[in-house]
Amino acid sequence: MMPTLPRICHPKAVEKVAVPVERLLALSIYPNVGIKTLNQLLDAHLEFPSSTWNAQWLRKMSIKQAPLARVISDGVIPEDLLRKAQGWILETQKIGARIVTRVDSEYPQMLLHIYEAPPFLWLRGNPEVLKMPLLSVVGTRRPTHTAVRETKRIVEDCARLGLGIVSGLAHGIDQVAHRAALDGGGVTIAVFGSGINRVYPSQHRALAKEMLQQGGLHISEFPPGAPPAKHHFVKRNRIISGLSRACLLGQSALKGGSMITQSYVKEQDRDFYAIPYAPSEPQSGGSLYALRDGATLTRSAKDILSESYKEILTDHECTSVDSSSATIHAPTLLQTEILRRCQSTPVSIDVLMQAMPNQRSEVLYALIELEWHRRIKRLPGDQYIRHE
Numbered sequence: 001m002m003p004t005l006p007r008i009c010h011p012k013a014v015e016k017v018a019v020p021v022e023r024l025l026a027l028s029i030y031p032n033v034g035i036k037t038l039n040q041l042l043d044a045h046l047e048f049p050s051s052t053w054n055a056q057w058l059r060k061m062s063i064k065q066a067p068l069a070r071v072i073s074d075g076v077i078p079e080d081l082l083r084k085a086q087g088w089i090l091e092t093q094k095i096g097a098r099i100v101t102r103v104d105s106e107y108p109q110m111l112l113h114i115y116e117a118p119p120f121l122w123l124r125g126n127p128e129v130l131k132m133p134l135l136s137v138v139g140t141r142r143p144t145h146t147a148v149r150e151t152k153r154i155v156e157d158c159a160r161l162g163l164g165i166v167s168g169l170a171h172g173i174d175q176v177a178h179r180a181a182l183d184g185g186g187v188t189i190a191v192f193g194s195g196i197n198r199v200y201p202s203q204h205r206a207l208a209k210e211m212l213q214q215g216g217l218h219i220s221e222f223p224p225g226a227p228p229a230k231h232h233f234v235k236r237n238r239i240i241s242g243l244s245r246a247c248l249l250g251q252s253a254l255k256g257g258s259m260i261t262q263s264y265v266k267e268q269d270r271d272f273y274a275i276p277y278a279p280s281e282p283q284s285g286g287s288l289y290a291l292r293d294g295a296t297l298t299r300s301a302k303d304i305l306s307e308s309y310k311e312i313l314t315d316h317e318c319t320s321v322d323s324s325s326a327t328i329h330a331p332t333l334l335q336t337e338i339l340r341r342c343q344s345t346p347v348s349i350d351v352l353m354q355a356m357p358n359q360r361s362e363v364l365y366a367l368i369e370l371e372w373h374r375r376i377k378r379l380p381g382d383q384y385i386r387h388e
Contacts (some may be wrong), residue, residue, distance in 0.1 A: 001287065002306065017360060020052055021120070023085070023117070024041075024042075026078075026159075027081075029081055029085075029354075033071060036068055037069050038116065038119035039119050040067075040068055040120055043065065045103060048065070051158060089224045090226075091225070097196050097218075097360040098124075098127075099122055100120065102120065106127050106130075107121065108242075112268075114264075115268075116168075118221040118362075120225070120338045121220070122196035122222075124214075125216055126215045128188075129164050129187050129216060129324075131140040132162070132163070133164070133309050133311075135247070135248060136164050136240050136248070136270075137165060137247070137259070138241075138248075138250065139174070139176075140166065140172050140252050140256060140283045144172050144284075146281060147250055150275050151177065151180070151251070151275065154275070154300060154304070158305070159184035163305075164186065166175055166188070167190065168209070168236065168237075168240055169207070170233075173250035175204065175207065177250065182211065187376050188214075189217045190219070191219045193228050193233040194222060194226055196224055213306075219239065229319045237257060237269075238264045241268055242268055243253070245271065246270055246272070247270055247297065249295065250274065250275060251282045251286075251287055253284075259289075267280050269310045271288065273297075274287050274290040274367070275299065276372070284296070287367060288361065288368070291364075292349070297372055332366065334362055335366045338366055341355065342370075342384050342386050344385065346383035349384065350382070351380040
């Protein structure tokens with residue numbers, strides 16, 4: 001289970017001074033100023049508070065506390081950048097959103113220590129949802145009927161039992177996850193790959209509105225008006241995984257944004273869950289890869305709650321979300337052959353696949369099925385042994 005991450009603490013800070021957001025936003029579009037520089041300046045602000053970030057302060061901080069900020073060491077922020085930042089602030093106010101910086105108490109705690117934590121975020125809706133235990137859900141934009149059904153069932157149960165659901169508002173699994181959360185009477189968070197005032201895809205405007213009406217939240221690190229772009233979606237994936245203690249992979253092909261999110265999950269040390277599918281299921285390659293790479297096989301909400309959210313799973317709830325899928329079934333011919341080879345001495349997955357070279361995907365899925373039915377046990381290093 002992921003522990004709650006502590007707030008960044010700077011003992012030298014002697015007073016609480018609000019960050020001059022207008023100047024922070026203007027600097028975010030200053031040439032050669034990136035996330036690391038902005039975060040250095042925010043840390044410097046905690047230690048040496050300034051309500052203006054004027055030329056003298058910027059020059060001093062670029063020497064003492066924020067060496068990456070030397071590109072702005074002359075302290076001059078062009079007027080056109082300040083005007084652009086002012087426009088963003090006005091648009092933010094117009095739509096009823098707000099801007100929070102990484103040093104504000106409203107900033108999501110789970111994001112504080114991820115790699116390249118966003119220096120600031122736009123929030124629209126109910127920020128209290130960020131204090132809930134959250135589950136991120138990712139997956140393909142073209143799920144199979146089976147994946148839609150299984151993802152909806154699991155996510156709806158998780159939402160009903162008190163998990164907030166985080167996803168990206170895209171077609172496919174994202175849409176299924178948000179809808180399941182609402183149908184389960186829960187709340188859901190959408191992380192945008194565009195500006196906070198641009199719902200994408202536009203077909204999901206009604207869904208996005210319903211999310212807010214049911215106490216949910218929209219989040220973006222991109223300024224108002226920013227268009228959806230491929231690199232935006234890649235960047236926002238680190239926020240989707242970073243907000244939550246665990247991430248569920250609804251379904252994925254071997255290539256795509258979900259596999260990028262999987263790399264963020266591992267980097268951020270989040271728990272990772274995946275729903276198993278037969279090799280014959282389209283878009284299942286990434287799901288099978290994730291399971292082989294260490295994701296936990298998941299067929300019910302209980303699988304997620306009992307490992308990552310034990311504090312909200314009571315005995316009564318445990319029975320209501322228990323899975324009936326663990327019933328022992330007669331093994332297939334392929335499973336029987338694997339059981340014959342998996343005895344008291346561990347055997348590696350590579351050995352099994354070499355023995356059945358034309359059925360690699362089928363072998364992987366058979367191993368997943370046998371592990372689920374507790375006929376075999378997976379050991380470190382992709383070794384398998386017969387379950388006692």
